[in-house]
Amino acid sequence: MWEMALTSMKLFFAGKLFQNPLRVFGLSVVGVAIALVIAGALLYLGLAPALAAAISGFVAGVAQPYLFRNLKYR
Secondary structure (H helix, E strand, O other), X not given: OHHHHHHHHHHHHHOOOEOXXXXXXXHHHHHHHHHXXXXXXXXXXXXXXXXXXXXXXXXXXXXXXXXXXXXXXX
């Protein structure tokens, strides 16, 4: 299991894990933007920073499978 994880990390950082690495980067930016917008909105509404971070992290984490559903691997 550890060997598989190391191999996947090596391929990822070499840019050979996905067919379109730029799309992966773009979708990752969208996920981060979702988290930042939600965190900013919650902070603006007066929520505690730790709670705002937890909620926005949860929502962004739930969005990742939806964002990455059509990625193709090599």
